[in-house]
Amino acid sequence: MMNSSTSLEQNLNQQRTAVERQQLTDFFQLDDEFHQKLSQIADCQLAWDTVENIKATIDRVRYMSPRSW
16 A cells, blocks of 8 residues: 555656646646545545535636646
8 A cells, every 4th residue: 555645746746747748637637636635644624625615616717727838
């Protein structure tokens, strides 16, 4: 079983690859997984629940924001 820091590092590496390949949808999915994992590690489900409650707004901003990649 992978430890928490290894799992987070692997996710960040995958995010970097997604950015390099300009795979926006993959990047956003990986970013969500990263933050969900952080809330699990911190034993703070409320943090992730809060994000999920406003996720539609967050996603709109993500997709509409100008990018400089």
